[in-house]
Amino acid sequence: MPENYFGESVAARYDESEGEMFERAHIDSVVDFLVERAGDGAALELGIGTGRIAIPLAERGIRVHGIDLSEAMVARLRQKPGAEQIGVTIGDFATTTVDERFSIAYLVFNTIMNLKTQAEQVVCFQNVAAHLVPGGCFVIEVVVPDLQQLPYGETFRLFNVSETHVGMDEYDIANQGLVSHHYRGVGGSFERFSIPFRYVWPAELDLMALNAGMTLRERFSGWKREPFTSDSTKHVSVWETF
Numbered sequence: 001m002p003e004n005y006f007g008e009s010v011a012a013r014y015d016e017s018e019g020e021m022f023e024r025a026h027i028d029s030v031v032d033f034l035v036e037r038a039g040d041g042a043a044l045e046l047g048i049g050t051g052r053i054a055i056p057l058a059e060r061g062i063r064v065h066g067i068d069l070s071e072a073m074v075a076r077l078r079q080k081p082g083a084e085q086i087g088v089t090i091g092d093f094a095t096t097t098v099d100e101r102f103s104i105a106y107l108v109f110n111t112i113m114n115l116k117t118q119a120e121q122v123v124c125f126q127n128v129a130a131h132l133v134p135g136g137c138f139v140i141e142v143v144v145p146d147l148q149q150l151p152y153g154e155t156f157r158l159f160n161v162s163e164t165h166v167g168m169d170e171y172d173i174a175n176q177g178l179v180s181h182h183y184r185g186v187g188g189s190f191e192r193f194s195i196p197f198r199y200v201w202p203a204e205l206d207l208m209a210l211n212a213g214m215t216l217r218e219r220f221s222g223w224k225r226e227p228f229t230s231d232s233t234k235h236v237s238v239w240e241t242f
């Protein structure tokens with residue numbers, strides 16, 4: 001089983017996070033996008049966490065099942081109104097199976113990058129394809145690797161500096177890896193939290209999808225169908241089974 005980086009201390013403050021991803025308007029646009037593609041079928045969320053997306057999606061009448069490694073994150077989900085309609089399987093979403101077929105599977109908030117090897121990401125696509133009905137789709141939201149921002153020979157890039165938080169990514173280009181380091185001010189000193197990722201290119205994801213029997217149907221730079229261009233910093237991609 002992969003290491004769980006979303007233990008009790010992360011889970012305890014996850015829903016208090018600030019930023020666009022936690023704003024109601026943003027969550028509504030994610031949910032609108034997923035509802036449109038789910039049709040009459042059920043949805044599978046990989047890395048369901050505390051239900052940031054799953055709870056409002058279930059409120060819109062979509063049956064949702066989730067997979068997550070973290071008991072602590074799922075415990076927060078289970079405390080929320082509406083959680084009783086959502087099934088959760090504890091396990092690694094790259095390999096865990098659920099005895100049900102879905103019209104949509106989704107993996108948001110860069111969580112594909114939590115799988116730290118190409119092999120695990122490839123297996124994850126195969127696992128998703130095996131859970132989809134014919135014509136079902138897989139939706140991923142993930143950043144475009146921002147190597148253009150990294151000066152030649154450098155390995156660190158600051159992505160946030162404030163009074164209470166300093167965030168920096170440490171790149172390992174040869175292995176397509178990065179570690180995000182977060183330093184948070186707590187009572188006059190700093191607490192460090194570091195989490196490893198594997199960054200992944202859009203074309204690489206398309207190949208993983210093809211390998212799993214899915215083809216690219218749509219690619220946007222945001223949930224409101226903003227066009228994906230050479231300047232896009234993230235993408236929302238949809239692959240469909242064939």
Ligand SMILES: C[S@@+](CC[C@H](N)C(=O)[O-])C[C@H]1O[C@@H](n2cnc3c(N)ncnc32)[C@H](O)[C@@H]1O
Pocket residue numbers: 002005006046047048049050051052053067068069070073091092093094108109111114115
């Ligand atoms: C950034 S959080 C996102 C949670 C939720 N999807 C959201 O959008 O708020 C990532 C979640 O994925 C889970 N996770 C990370 N790697 C996983 C893996 N290999 N298998 C299952 N869950 C995983 C973590 O435990 C955590 O709950």
